[in-house]
Each structure stands twice: as structure tokens, then as C-alpha cells.
Amino acid sequence: MEIKREDILHLADLSNFSVSEKEAESLGEDLQNIISYISELDNLNTDGVEPTYQVFEMKNIWRDDEIIPQEASREDLLALTKEEKDDQIKVPKVL
Numbered sequence: 001m002e003i004k005r006e007d008i009l010h011l012a013d014l015s016n017f018s019v020s021e022k023e024a025e026s027l028g029e030d031l032q033n034i035i036s037y038i039s040e041l042d043n044l045n046t047d048g049v050e051p052t053y054q055v056f057e058m059k060n061i062w063r064d065d066e067i068i069p070q071e072a073s074r075e076d077l078l079a080l081t082k083e084e085k086d087d088q089i090k091v092p093k094v095l
Contacts, residue, residue, distance in 0.1 A: 001035055003028045 008028050012019040019027065074087070083090040 003031050003035070 005024055005028060008024045008031070009019065012024070078084045078087065078089065081089045
């Protein structure tokens with residue numbers, strides 16, 4: 001698979017990166033080397049090898065919710081904020 005200059009510039013544009021001509025050439029060579037290295041895996045004999053879907057045995061660990069009393073009261077915490085309204089912390093609009 002040959003990586004063209006246009007491919008590098010297109011990927012850079014999609015990633016919102018600015019890439020100079022020299023960088024594009026270097027990136028093209030690097031990507032070509034990476035793809036060549038990975039393509040060596042095609043030569044491996046994987047007969048009888050089970051696919052690995054998950055490296056670690058994972059399971060959910062469930063626990064009961066536990067309410068732990070806190071030392072700070074609602075009023076103490078609200079007193080730490082810059083601005084509060086109706087017993088709630090007032091924050092700037094996000095959208």
C-alpha cells in the first residue's frame with residue numbers, strides 16, 4: 001500500500017494539524033514503514049490459535065451503596081463557592 005502526499009495532507013486536515021511539505025514527506029515515510037512492519041504479521045502461522053478477545057479476565061464487582069456521614073454541612077460547602085443561588089452553586093453557562 002502506497003501512501004500518497006495527498007493522503008497525508010487529507011489526514012492532517014481531518015485532524016486539524018498544519019503540516020509542512022517536509023513534514024508530510026517524513027510522515028509518509030514513517031507511516032509506510034509502520035504499515036510494512038505490521039504487514040509482516042500476515043506471514044505468521046495462526047492455525048489452532050484461539051482469538052483473544054479480552055486480555056484480562058474482567059468481571060463486575062458489586063457492592064452495596066453506603067452512606068458515609070461527612071464533616072462538612074451543606075452551608076459550609078456553599079460558603080466556599082463564589083456565587084450561590086437557591087442553595088445551589090451558580091456556575092457559568094456551558095453552551
